[in-house]
Amino acid sequence: MMGRFLLCTLLVASIAGCGYTTGTLLPAKYRKIAVAPFSNNVGFTDQNIQGIYVPLLESNVRTAIIDKFLFDGNLKIADPDKADLVLSGSLISIAQDDLRQDVNQNVQEYRIRIIVSLTLTDTAADKVLWKEPSYTGETTYFLTGSQASSQSAAVDAALNDLATRVVERTVENW
Numbered sequence: 129m130m131g132r133f134l135l136c137t138l139l140v141a142s143i144a145g146c147g148y149t150t151g152t153l154l155p156a157k158y159r160k161i162a163v164a165p166f167s168n169n170v171g172f173t174d175q176n177i178q179g180i181y182v183p184l185l186e187s188n189v190r191t192a193i194i195d196k197f198l199f200d201g202n203l204k205i206a207d208p209d210k211a212d213l214v215l216s217g218s219l220i221s222i223a224q225d226d227l228r229q230d231v232n233q234n235v236q237e238y239r240i241r242i243i244v245s246l247t248l249t250d251t252a253a254d255k256v257l258w259k260e261p262s263y264t265g266e267t268t269y270f271l272t273g274s275q276a277s278s279q280s281a282a283v284d285a286a287l288n289d290l291a292t293r294v295v296e297r298t299v300e301n302w
Contacts, residue, residue: 161203162211167218186219187228196291217246240286241266
């Protein structure tokens with residue numbers, strides 16, 4: 129009798145599953161996305177800005193996001209006139225903050241943050257699905273030691289973090 133109960137319990141548990149899925153949560157009507165060129169709204173002439181200058185960063189943001197959508201595979205990249213969704217945005221800021229200093233006050237570790245504003249629009253309904261006024265990708269990097277890296281490598285890592293977050297926000301937030 130106990131064996132049957134255990135068998136039935138295992139059968140029900142295996143049929144029900146645990147609720148985890150690797151599939152997309154996107155509605156079926158969304159299969160193609162266009163990523164519009166980003167504008168650059170970084171105020172490099174502002175004296176209070178903690179930013180660093182990276183040429184063509186707004187273009188690199190767009191490329192990183194497109195690459196991450198291609199890697200993810202849930203949405204196909206399309207031209208705006210053929211896309212179900214359009215992601216548009218602007219580069220707001222790139223900042224480098226000191227995180228750690230040695231005893232002589234020399235910076236040993238930095239954090240780089242890339243901040244963008246984003247809007248996702250349903251093209252068929254001409255409706256904004258979500259808007260993020262300040263979306264951030266970031267990383268830290270060391271100047272010395274076994275984990276030392278360059279500023280440009282850190283910018284690339286922050287771009288990758290931003291792109292990953294954007295794709296997750298788009299694909300998983302349904």
